[in-house]
Structure formats: C-alpha cells, structure tokens
Amino acid sequence: MTYPHEPMYGWALTLDGVPVPIAAAQRGQRYLCPVCKKEMVPKMGDFKQHHFAHLNLLDCTPDNVARAVAGKWLVLTLTRYLASGQPVLIEWRTQNTSYKVDVLKNAAAIKENENTPQGQADIALLNKKGEAQVVILLGLGSPPEQEQLHQWTRNGTAVIVLNPTGVRTGQIQLDNLLAESEISGGWWLLDEKQLPPNLVRAPQMIRKVLRRAVRKPPYRFYGELHTEGAFSHLLEVEGHKLWLPQEVWRDTIGGARNRLGQDVDVLLQTWETHDGGQIALFYVTVRETTAVAVRRFQAGENIAFNLGTSAFRLPSVTAVDLARHLAGGPINFPA
Ligand SMILES: [Zn+2]
Known part of the structure; x- marks a missing residue:
C-alpha cells in the first residue's frame, strides 16, 4: 500500500523501548512506532528532510507519534543532566539584556504528565518539596493560553514552551530545542552573583511588597525605576529593591495594556482587597523612562482614571510624572 503524501515521522522507539528523535537515529538499526509498535525505518538521505517512515501505516500521525515519546525522551535526557550535576541553560531575555538561567536549579525530580495545582504540564521539574519550579510544554496542538502561562509564573513556576516544529520533526538535540523555545518567568533561576544584593525576586514577595506599600494612609505609592x-x-519600596523589567511585571502582576500615545504605555492591573476595596497597579513607560504607581481604593470609592488627557503626550513628560498622576497626585507636568 502506498500513500501519495507519506507522513514524515520525527520519532521512533528502539527495540528496547527507548525514544529516539530522528536526529539521533542510526542507519541499519530497527525501530518501532511508539503508538502501534509496528516497524519504522529511518530515512536519512541527502535530499529529503531526515525522517522515520512507517512500514504499515495505520492511524498514527506524526503528532501522535511525537506526543507519545518526546516527553519521555526529555525526561530521560534531563534526568541524565541532573544526575551528572550539569546545568541545562536557557536564555531569559528582557528588552535590553539576556541572562542564562539553569533550568535544573533546585530540581530534585523530573516528571512527565504532571498535574500541578495551576494546570497539566507535559513535563514538570519538581523541587525537594514536590513543587513545580519549571514546567515544559511540548507545544504540539494549539498554543497554550497566555492566562494559563501566567497562572504558573505568578506562582513562581517558570514555563518553557518548546518549538512544536522541532518536537514534531525530531530534528533536535537538547541545546537547540531549548534555544528555540520560549521561557516565561524564570528570572528567579538566575545565579545570585549575577544580581544586585537585597533584590526581591519571588513573584509572591513582589506582590506582597506592593500591596503593603498602600496598606496605610495615604493609600498610594509611586516611584521611578x-x-x-x-x-x-x-x-525601591520600603527598603526592598524590586527588579521590574516589563517582562517581570507581565509575568508577576500582568494587566491590560493601554497605549496612550507613541512611546506612552500603561499596564493596568486591579486586585480586590479583603474589605471590598480595590488596588490599582500601573506600570508606566514613557519613552526611555519607566515608573510604577499603586493606589488603593476603599469599598465604594469610584475608580476613575483620566487616561485621555493629552498632557501625557507632551515631550517633557516622564513616566514618573504620569505615575504620580495615576497614584492620585496633582497634575503638575513640566511645561
Ligand atoms: Zn504506528
């Protein structure tokens, strides 16, 4: 039986049941389909992309085949690094800089198909207490929802979404697979010595410090980064130093983006308070300057911001001017 468009598979099993991406296949070896256990043959010629061919094709799609074993391969590969004490580095980027973080930092166990409190992870790297430090999503199927990713990052779990093409085709080694993946959160995996002292990094702690900054009169706070x-x-907030590049704010606080003009951006998030009030948090970017404003509203108090005033667009206005205004201060923009 022949197929006009024979699918190209990225994965197979050895006869011993070990997952093999095509990048690690060997000519002349025998391989099995991870889904139906029928034979697969590595095609490693010069003209077509290397792939496994399925001898008796039934209902196995390349995605199903990849999904069946790619996770297991990753667990085996990462476990080898963990056992040998080698770091697994991935790049964590801000707008201006990038940092190497070790995915295995604090990892004690690596599990497949782990059900974390925030959702189902293809792979989870757990610390000694069994909490997910990092989750890895294979990226097959529909892309994950931003809100789902933020549920993890807000809780202090970094999320790595792999490049689905790499996963599907099996044209991978661990380093290039991670180089092509996207990481959310994860700055807390940075080496201590890469960071200034007294930095507050844990997402929960960042939120706590901001919440405390407005717990007493005048219930407002603003500051320039x-x-x-x-x-x-x-x-700087009450003796703490919060590191808040926009990427960190997005993964820790989140919020809706308001574009007030060219190079004038406000991210706005609101939190409920125990007494029925609300806390509004603003991340303000005006050209090269960045500032944060936090304001607490009592129950029943009207939450209103005048984001429409054209004064924000004056070239002399900086982020801290806008933040002062959003925190409820007077509009005294420099002329
Ligand atoms: Zn099959």
Whole structure:
C-alpha cells in the first residue's frame, strides 16, 4: 500500500523501548512506532528532510507519534543532566539584556504528565518539596493560553514552551530545542552573583511588597525605576529593591495594556482587597523612562482614571510624572 503524501515521522522507539528523535537515529538499526509498535525505518538521505517512515501505516500521525515519546525522551535526557550535576541553560531575555538561567536549579525530580495545582504540564521539574519550579510544554496542538502561562509564573513556576516544529520533526538535540523555545518567568533561576544584593525576586514577595506599600494612609505609592550599575528597572519600596523589567511585571502582576500615545504605555492591573476595596497597579513607560504607581481604593470609592488627557503626550513628560498622576497626585507636568 502506498500513500501519495507519506507522513514524515520525527520519532521512533528502539527495540528496547527507548525514544529516539530522528536526529539521533542510526542507519541499519530497527525501530518501532511508539503508538502501534509496528516497524519504522529511518530515512536519512541527502535530499529529503531526515525522517522515520512507517512500514504499515495505520492511524498514527506524526503528532501522535511525537506526543507519545518526546516527553519521555526529555525526561530521560534531563534526568541524565541532573544526575551528572550539569546545568541545562536557557536564555531569559528582557528588552535590553539576556541572562542564562539553569533550568535544573533546585530540581530534585523530573516528571512527565504532571498535574500541578495551576494546570497539566507535559513535563514538570519538581523541587525537594514536590513543587513545580519549571514546567515544559511540548507545544504540539494549539498554543497554550497566555492566562494559563501566567497562572504558573505568578506562582513562581517558570514555563518553557518548546518549538512544536522541532518536537514534531525530531530534528533536535537538547541545546537547540531549548534555544528555540520560549521561557516565561524564570528570572528567579538566575545565579545570585549575577544580581544586585537585597533584590526581591519571588513573584509572591513582589506582590506582597506592593500591596503593603498602600496598606496605610495615604493609600498610594509611586516611584521611578532606576539603574544601579549593570542593573536597570529597580524600584525601591520600603527598603526592598524590586527588579521590574516589563517582562517581570507581565509575568508577576500582568494587566491590560493601554497605549496612550507613541512611546506612552500603561499596564493596568486591579486586585480586590479583603474589605471590598480595590488596588490599582500601573506600570508606566514613557519613552526611555519607566515608573510604577499603586493606589488603593476603599469599598465604594469610584475608580476613575483620566487616561485621555493629552498632557501625557507632551515631550517633557516622564513616566514618573504620569505615575504620580495615576497614584492620585496633582497634575503638575513640566511645561
Ligand atoms: Zn504506528
């Protein structure tokens, strides 16, 4: 039986049941389909993309075949690194800089198909307490929802979404697979020595500090993000130093983006308080400057911001001017 468009498979099993991406296949070896256990043959010629061919094709699609074993291969590969004490590095980027983080930092166990409190993960790297430090999604099927990713990052779990093409085709090694993946959260995996001292990094702690900043009168706070040595986007709050590049804010606080003009951006998030009030949090970017404003509203108080005023677009206005206004201060923009 022949097929006009014979699917190209990225994965097979050895006769011993070990997952093999096509990138690691060997000519002349015998392989089995992970789904139906029928024979597969590695095609590693010069003209077509390398792939496994399925000798008696039934209902096995390349995605199903990849889904059946790619996760298991990753668990085996990462476990080998963990056992040998080697780091597994991935790049965590901010707008201006990138940092290497070790995916295996604090990892004690690696599990497939793990049901975390925030959702189902293809792979989870657990710490000694059994909490997910990092989850990995294979990326097959529909792309994950942003909201789902943020549920993990807000809880302090980094999320790595793999490039589905790499996973499907099996044209992978661990390093290039991670280089092509997207990481959300994860700055807390950075080495201590890469960071300025007294930095608050845990997402839960960042939220706690911001919440505390408005717990007593005048129930408002604003501040400009500043640079210290090689480090930008630091916010001083009650003796703490919060590191808040936009990527960190997005994965820790989140919120809806309001574009007020060219190079004028406000991310707005609101939190309920125990007494029925609300806390509004603003991440303000005006050209090169960035500031944060937090304001607490009592129950029943009207939450209203005038984001429409054209004063924001004056070239002399900086992020901290806008933040002061959003925190409820007077509009005294420089002329
Ligand atoms: Zn099959």
